[in-house]
Amino acid sequence: DVKVTQSSRYLVKRxxxxxxxxxxxxxxxxxxxxxxQDPGLGLRLIYFSYDVKMKEKGDIPEGYSVSREKKERFxxxxxxxxxxxTSMYLCASSLSDRGRxxxxxxxxxxxxxxx
Amino acid sequence: xxxxxxxxxxxxxxGQEVNITCSHNNIATNDYITWYQQFPSQxxxxxxxxxxxxVTNEVASLFIxxxxxxxxxxxxxxxLSDTAVYYCLVGAHGSSNTGKLIFGQGTTLQVKP
Numbered sequence: 038d039v040k041v042t043q044s045s046r047y048l049v050k051r052x053x054x055x056x057x058x059x060x061x062x063x064x065x066x067x068x069x070x071x072x073x074q075d076p077g078l079g080l081r082l083i084y085f086s087y088d089v090k091m092k093e094k095g096d097i098p099e100g101y102s103v104s105r106e107k108k109e110r111f112x113x114x115x116x117x118x119x120x121x122x123t124s125m126y127l128c129a130s131s132l133s134d135r136g137r138x139x140x141x142x143x144x145x146x147x148x149x150x151x152x
Numbered sequence: 153x154x155x156x157x158x159x160x161x162x163x164x165x166x167g168q169e170v171n172i173t174c175s176h177n178n179i180a181t182n183d184y185i186t187w188y189q190q191f192p193s194q195x196x197x198x199x200x201x202x203x204x205x206x207v208t209n210e211v212a213s214l215f216i217x218x219x220x221x222x223x224x225x226x227x228x229x230x231x232l233s234d235t236a237v238y239y240c241l242v243g244a245h246g247s248s249n250t251g252k253l254i255f256g257q258g259t260t261l262q263v264k265p
Contacts, residue, residue, distance in 0.1 A: 079257045079258045080239065127195050129195070129196075141186075141198065143195030145194050145195050146195055
């Protein structure tokens, strides 16, 4: 079974702090994703990466950056946390498309609160 | 970008078949349709994926008409443990393209005894 592990289930930070959310997958997947989930808005894609050091903006990249230095690890960075970034953050991974859709495997999420 | 629309909520009773329809009028030629299930405090879990016609696995069936502008997830004989949020995802993803991924709003299915 694919395992996607997010470093924290719950995290509390203060406004203006730099926040790192870490995600590791153990199945050698090429693609990795960061989403946030808010009530009434469903899942929204922040960033994704299809290879080491490669990244693409999703639907809501503002206020976020990402880092993928190793294939198994994808980090989400809040450069200067704000209260509107309080949310559930979900990491996912998948095999490369190669012309066919591939299902995504999700971690259990990090509930981040910005005070 | 293929935007999806699905009902916000549905109710059912144990033992019934449940059909959840997702509308995706602007689906692109290379887009696949994928459904996920999510329980509280957990990440979404893959249920089924298809491109056209019908796909069936041990959990569900997915019906896709010829025009691919909608799809229907069918859950046979639901139980209380099927109470969850169901997401419809349309998109093609991977290193071969830069297509963005679109999740629907999700359908909250409540199964009653």
